[in-house]
Amino acid sequence: MSEAYWQSVMQTGKHVPVDRSLDESTVELVEMLGHPNPRMREEIAYPLLTTWLSQGVYDDLLAGLGDGIAPGLRYGLGHDGDVSVIRRSYSALMLAEILGRDNDEHLMSADTVLGWGDLATSWYVREQDHRGWIPEQGWAHAIAHGADLLAALARSRHFGRLELTVLLDVIADRVLTPTAYVWRHGEDDRLAYAVMTLLHRNALDTGIVEPWLARLGDGLRPPRTRGHLDAEWPSPAAGNTSAFLRALHLQLALGVQGRADLRSDDELFAEQPAHRADLLLAVLDQIRGESPWLYRPTSRARPVE
Known part of the structure; x- marks a missing residue:
């Protein structure tokens, strides 16, 4: 037609x-x-x-x-x-x-x-x-x-737990895979929101999420050969990883809400995710590791809720 x-x-x-x-x-x-x-x-x-x-x-x-x-x-x-x-x-x-x-x-x-x-x-x-x-x-x-x-x-x-763990791994694969593109149209926020949605299910404990965050943190550190950088840094993928972790930190800190057109989101997003305080610290550890010369070291004390 x-x-x-x-x-x-x-x-x-x-x-x-x-x-x-x-x-x-x-x-x-x-x-x-x-x-x-x-x-x-x-x-x-x-x-x-x-x-x-x-x-x-x-x-x-x-x-x-x-x-x-x-x-x-x-x-x-x-x-x-x-x-x-x-x-x-x-x-x-x-x-x-x-x-x-x-x-x-x-x-x-x-x-x-x-x-x-x-x-x-x-x-x-x-x-x-x-x-x-x-x-x-x-x-x-x-x-x-x-x-x-x-x-x-x-x-x-x-x-369930297994399938949600797979989704986490897929998100890490997507963020870390080498690319020539630098994300600049809110992709980092949308991916972070996908992770927040997953965390609101409260099916995964910190023993799964913190190693996943550490894997992303490894992607922020430049590869070196005999003390010299192999290529210009940060690469687009490293820049995307950095932006994603910062978006995730902000969403954990401020909290997110569900979609107004989805009734099921009312219950899912009613409370903050379990282990939120520990996850905030774990994300900050990875962000700090990107530029250790810049940020003051802090203890693992819980942030104020």
């Missing part, structure tokens, strides 16, 4: 069109999620799909909808700098919304959600295109949208 047709749907209440089947409309809108024109995907496809999702239009079709979108995570995977990243990125964003609906309404099986988790984590650590904004094509944002997808998985009742 033409852009004018879909604009009329937007302007008349975003209702499901009555002149064609839901299946036909959905297939076309899902295809539009990868459109290089930002008006088509950001002003038509994404808002219509998320509106119908929130209205329960897809409640009996939720698993099938996600199964139709999930292959988009593999579309052009390995490419960097072309338009294929848009389909991968918006497939991730839409899957996050579908999982959000399931987290509120409990509509899908564990097998379905765990299967999407495997696809999501496999895609995320292999994504090469980290561009946030693309001139004339708008937001690509694969790193940020992937963080949103991991946060949605972290909320899932189907994810």
Whole structure:
């Protein structure tokens, strides 16, 4: 259908069109999620799909909808700098919304959600295109949208201690993997929020999280050969790691809140994460280790709550 047709749907209440089947409309809108024109995907496809999702239009079709979108995570995977990243990125964003609906309404099986988790984590650590904004094509944002997808998985009742530990490792892999891109469109905040969402589950103790933080801290220290730097430092990945740890520290210190449109977030974010004081100190240890010449050493006394 033409852009004018879909604009009329937007302007008349975003209702499901009555002149064609839901299946036909959905297939076309899902295809539009990868459109290089930002008006088509950001002003038509994404808002219509998320509106119908929130209205329960897809409640009996939720698993099938996600199964139709999930292959988009593999579309052009390995490419960097072309338009294929848009389909991968918006497939991730839409899957996050579908999982959000399931987290509120409990509509899908564990097998379905765990299967999407495997696809999501496999895609995320292999994504090469980290561009946030693309001139004339708008937001690509694969790193940020992937963080949103991991946060949605972290909320899932189907994810227990083992699966949440895997998500932590995937986030570390993503942050530490060498790249030519320096994140500058809020990717560090979105990834830190994914970790905060995971920590709010209170399923992982400090014996898991602190070694994970130490692994990230190792990524801040320059490699040396015979006392000399091997290359310019910090590398983009080290800079991204530093920004991520600082974002995580700030979110732990200030506290974060859930999404207003997700009922399940009211309970999840009602209290601060367990072991918050210890985790604050552990994050600070890694930040201090990046520039030990700069920061005063401190004791491991707990900060004031």
